[in-house]
Amino acid sequence: MSSQLKETFSAPGPVPRPAALAAKVRTLAPSMTRSMQRVADALVDDPAGSAALTVTGLAERTGTSEATVVRTARVLGYPGYRDLRLALAALAAEQAAGRAPSVTADIAVDDPMADVVAKLAQEEAQCLADTAATLDTAQLESAAAALAAARRIDVYGIGASNLVGQDLVQKLLRIGLIAHAPADPHLAVTNAVQLRTGDVAIAITHSGRTTDVIEPLKAAFERGATTIAVTGRPDGEIAQYADLLLTTSTARESELRPAAMASRTSQLLVVDCLFIGVAQRTYDRAAPALSASYEALAHRHHPRPAGR
Template sequence: MIDPQRSTPENLVARVRAVLPSLTPSARIIAQMILDDPGTVAGSTITELSATSAVSEATIVRTARVLGFSGYAQLRLALAAAAAAAAATRNGPDRLVPGDLAPDDPLCDVITKVSRAEAQAIEDTAAQLSPELLGEVVDAITAARRVDVYGVAASGLVAADMAQKLLRIGLPAHAFTDAHLALTSAVLLRSGDVAVGVSRTGETPDVLEPMRRAHRAGATTVAITNNPRSALAELCTHVLISAGRETAFRPGALASRISQLLLVDYVFVGVAQRTSESSNEALRATRDAVNEFVAESRPRSRRSP
């Protein structure tokens, strides 16, 4: 459950956005009301909110629990704080939910809206990430014999980024974007290894099956996903939640990818800190190797006759 003293308007909004796509239609009505007008929800009793939304009181309680609260009363306290913070900073729903891109938007609006969406994704991801959870993931990867990272399409790019970062500091890490190769690797994992699954929806079969096999083999499993209620999240030992509200003009390759890369950077820096001596040595060695290769590959100027 959420500690009301540690709940902030930012991480509450981030949690609501994170679970919104996975909620039932009735629960989604309540979640959207929270995003659109937290003050009204905070000022309503559960009976009043049920009448306004045409959603049952039981569904309202379940929605509060999905968001991490013990019940509706605790949620109202957090929403009151969110509404007060929004009023103090003059932030309304348009600030909380950036405007959608339209086909006829001028490029100046494209720049503004895309920048705002990606900045918001970063802020939401940071707001809802627990340092304790990040520490557990960092500890597991630091101690791992090997790290497998699975992802396809845009998430495959994130998987590759994570693997190459860990490899640069001397950790045996590999990214797999092909399901057959991922399965081949996953079944060879064992206790002490770490498998990381990257999937915005948390329902990608090409990521889920290797993660299931890795879990059966005894590996520690880590999810990077937008959906905390997904099959991937339920399967994994640790779940890192990325943020990013997508539309037809902002597919998974935009805001969600940025927030996934942010989580990878958090993990990478944490591991590098835990292994600072060996990491610095590995970084120097890999940097020197690349620099030497580049220098030797440059065309030599021809000598004058």
């Protein structure tokens, strides 16, 4: 068996909860082979029916092989097909109880605004639920600990991902940490080459293959900084240079709602989780720093009268 096939057949991390199965499929399907995608689609479209099938039966239903079914189970995080069948049965029970809503349909050009609001709200809620279900909390804990102890923090992102990075930097600055989120890719690289052990670099890229984000993270990685990737594609190139990987989910991309909009919701959830994790670990100095920033802003909005 080749090393690549061995890697495919090794179960990545802890077995996902049943509610996370659909989220894992949505996140990983783009990187699967076509035959594996057929298996994954069948699992999500009919979890109850799939759970009732043997590995041979599911292979026949999807026009694939038993090896493909087992490989798909492993890629989704299950040690074997038996474990996947148990998760499918549990997922089917949750759906029957109304606890696992499906993703809403795309927004149409002629949709009334009330429908737009309802569809977007459901998409956002599903996106957050998927991210929460698939996020590796052990990796998240390690990332928060690294940030809390960091001498300096760089955050790299382009476009909408840079806006998310700026959000994280503003939060960290308010609790007294030194953080930067350069929007210019050249400045990002020149910042990255100054990092060293004890510093942290965070890359935010939904696709996992944005060159202007990969380059500075690689530079930081090579200089010994702790590197973190926040991405919707854990199999992307960015993962090669990430000590810690935080996977985000996303609502389906459509003509009227590109990935940059859809991915931002899950990225912001991860950013908020990171910030809270850091604040918990640095509470003794974070709380006074937050109070000082609130007081400073209050004085700007309510300046003292002249002569006092």
